[in-house]
Amino acid sequence: MTAAAARSTELKPEHFDVLIVGAGVSGVGAAYHMRTQMPEASYVVLEAQETFGGTWHTHKYPGIRSDSDLYTFGYRFKPWLGDPIAKGEKILAYMGEVIQENDLARHIRYRHKITGASWSSETCLWTVTARRGDTGEEVRFTTNFMWMCQGYYRHDQGYTPQWAGMDTFKGPIVHPQTWPKDVDLKGKRVVVIGSGATAATLVPSIADEVAHVTMLQRSPTYFSPGRNADELADTLRALKIDPSWIHEIVRRQRLYLGSVFTKRAFTHAEEVRKEMLGVVKASLPEGFDVDKHFTPSYLPWRQRIAFVPDGDLFKAIHAGKASVVTDEIDRFVEDGILLKSGETLHADVIVSATGFDLSVLGDIPFEVDGAPVDFSQTVTWRGMTFTGVPNLAWVFGYFRASWTLRVDIMADFIIRLLKHMRAKGVAKVTTELRPEERDMERLPWMDPDNFNPGYLMRSMHLMPKRGAKDEWGHTQDYWREKDELPAIDLDDSVFHYAKPTAAVAAPQPRKTEDA
Ligand SMILES: Cc1cc2nc3c(=O)[nH]c(=O)nc-3n(C[C@H](O)[C@H](O)[C@H](O)COP(=O)(O)OP(=O)(O)OC[C@H]3O[C@@H](n4cnc5c(N)ncnc54)[C@H](O)[C@@H]3O)c2cc1C
Numbered sequence: 001m002t003a004a005a006a007r008s009t010e011l012k013p014e015h016f017d018v019l020i021v022g023a024g025v026s027g028v029g030a031a032y033h034m035r036t037q038m039p040e041a042s043y044v045v046l047e048a049q050e051t052f053g054g055t056w057h058t059h060k061y062p063g064i065r066s067d068s069d070l071y072t073f074g075y076r077f078k079p080w081l082g083d084p085i086a087k088g089e090k091i092l093a094y095m096g097e098v099i100q101e102n103d104l105a106r107h108i109r110y111r112h113k114i115t116g117a118s119w120s121s122e123t124c125l126w127t128v129t130a131r132r133g134d135t136g137e138e139v140r141f142t143t144n145f146m147w148m149c150q151g152y153y154r155h156d157q158g159y160t161p162q163w164a165g166m167d168t169f170k171g172p173i174v175h176p177q178t179w180p181k182d183v184d185l186k187g188k189r190v191v192v193i194g195s196g197a198t199a200a201t202l203v204p205s206i207a208d209e210v211a212h213v214t215m216l217q218r219s220p221t222y223f224s225p226g227r228n229a230d231e232l233a234d235t236l237r238a239l240k241i242d243p244s245w246i247h248e249i250v251r252r253q254r255l256y257l258g259s260v261f262t263k264r265a266f267t268h269a270e271e272v273r274k275e276m277l278g279v280v281k282a283s284l285p286e287g288f289d290v291d292k293h294f295t296p297s298y299l300p301w302r303q304r305i306a307f308v309p310d311g312d313l314f315k316a317i318h319a320g321k322a323s324v325v326t327d328e329i330d331r332f333v334e335d336g337i338l339l340k341s342g343e344t345l346h347a348d349v350i351v352s353a354t355g356f357d358l359s360v361l362g363d364i365p366f367e368v369d370g371a372p373v374d375f376s377q378t379v380t381w382r383g384m385t386f387t388g389v390p391n392l393a394w395v396f397g398y399f400r401a402s403w404t405l406r407v408d409i410m411a412d413f414i415i416r417l418l419k420h421m422r423a424k425g426v427a428k429v430t431t432e433l434r435p436e437e438r439d440m441e442r443l444p445w446m447d448p449d450n451f452n453p454g455y456l457m458r459s460m461h462l463m464p465k466r467g468a469k470d471e472w473g474h475t476q477d478y479w480r481e482k483d484e485l486p487a488i489d490l491d492d493s494v495f496h497y498a499k500p501t502a503a504v505a506a507p508q509p510r511k512t513e514d515a
Pocket residue numbers: 021022023024025026027046047048049052053054055056059065066067068069073112113114115149150151152153155198362364395397398401402403404
């Protein structure tokens with residue numbers, strides 16, 4: 001143990017009623033809801049990085065932008081005033097305004113990476129350790145409730161498959177998640193491996209600067225090109241309607257259209273597929289091999305669909321600045337990539353837009369009453385809580401709708417639960433299988449036939465299990481959850497409440513102003 005760590009274990013931990021992990025879009029939203037819905041409680045946000053933003057701070061590759069619209073990716077409580085698809089810096093500015101307008105900064109501790117969390121049923125408290133990035137010191141906190149907003153992937157490094165011959169390639173190999181400041185693309189031949197939202201953003205963003213950019217994919221992805229504007233929002237703005245009304249109206253319209261699309265993607269998959277491919281075909285040059293390069297083997301909505309604002313990816317292809325190759329990598333060679341077809345793609349720079357590594361609850365080692373928690377052995381209740389793990393909820397957003405929609409509705413639910421516990425005079429809650437559910441089949445977190453992105457498929461075995469009943473899984477269905485969550489009976493037999501088993505004095509919560 002270091003001297004700093006030894007000193008910190010001697011110090012009395014700071015106590016907060018609620019401890020929010022992460023200051024990304026989920027953590028900042030959680031802090032806002034604590035402040036507005038439960039001002040009587042104390043809370044702190046611990047964030048490993050030096051500032052807020054999470055995903056939007058970590059990713060700095062050229063063109064970084066949302067792939068869903070900001071009317072629904074924005075919070076329900078703060079109107080979005082810009083174009084529907086927004087650049088990373090605009091999203092950060094929006095989050096910065098939420099922090100500033102609601103005086104949240106004093107509740108956030110940056111450079112605090114949580115390294116462990118241990119629950120005691122004697123005291124009904126979590127003891128949380130964090131390492132400070134600035135001093136290296138280990139600090140401790142106690143809290144009644146852990147509000148997990150740490151996202152779903154590792155922030156320090158992206159996922160790069162290991163290909164033969166990578167060390168022989170003479171140029172840089174970069175990952176968009178750790179984009180180097182000094183990488184020079186001017187006049188270079190660039191190959192971007194992958195065809196997800198990141199590749200579709202990067203390719204048009206660098207197309208004018210480079211000699212040529214090739215998007216190399218093993219298999220095609222669905223894209224949805226369209227104008228980066230919202231007609232309804234523009235009309236309402238022209239009518240000088242209040243921005244908060246515009247936000248609400250446009251949100252409702254987009255959510256309604258989203259629900260219609262999602263339903264159709266399941267009930268009329270073939271029809272939707274044809275329509276989507278038709279739009280893509282119309283955006284590409286005459287004679288372009290759409291079947292080969294833009295016709296996915298899976299049905300629509302089994303992976304996120306990337307919106308292509310103003311068709312910029314297709315414009316770059318039209319201009320001859322970008323091309324698509326659908327093939328498999330045999331090996332990296334000195335000046336590029338040798339493909340299984342025998343062709344060599346010559347490159348000066350290779351970008352591996354191959355996704356990320358899933359992280360289960362921030363890779364934090366958790367203990368409950370001295371026993372390590374293996375989340376893969378737990379069953380999730382509504383993709384929020386986990387059997388046997390008290391006083392903890394994970395904000396895992398939506399994939400087929402904007403992530404943030406769940407940030408708001410989960411906050412309503414968590415705060416309702418916390419208030420209910422106070423009213424009942426209890427300090428512990430777990431969600432447990434009812435006796436008749438104990439033999440229920442345990443299934444993977446997501447049904448791979450329903451949603452199957454690579455990062456989930458690679459790490460599904462580490463994720464908590466789903467049960468055969470919808471209630472025991474993350475339905476990914478905002479339209480159901482928005483009505484179901486507020487109606488949940490908090491005295492249902494799924495909730496197990498308890499008081500501390502030891503007679504201990506309750507820790508003095510810090511006053512909210514002190515955080
Ligand atoms: C490039 C990209 C684009 C995306 N675009 C969209 C989109 O358009 N629409 C959409 O709905 N979704 C999108 N997503 C998904 C996106 O990640 C979520 O929408 C959302 O930003 C996640 O927010 P979050 O706060 O839950 O997690 P994150 O943004 O991942 O933030 C988590 C924070 O927790 C911190 N943290 C993690 N572990 C610890 C720890 N142990 N101690 C302390 N702090 C910790 C991290 O440092 C980070 O700041 C995108 C994802 C990526 C990668």
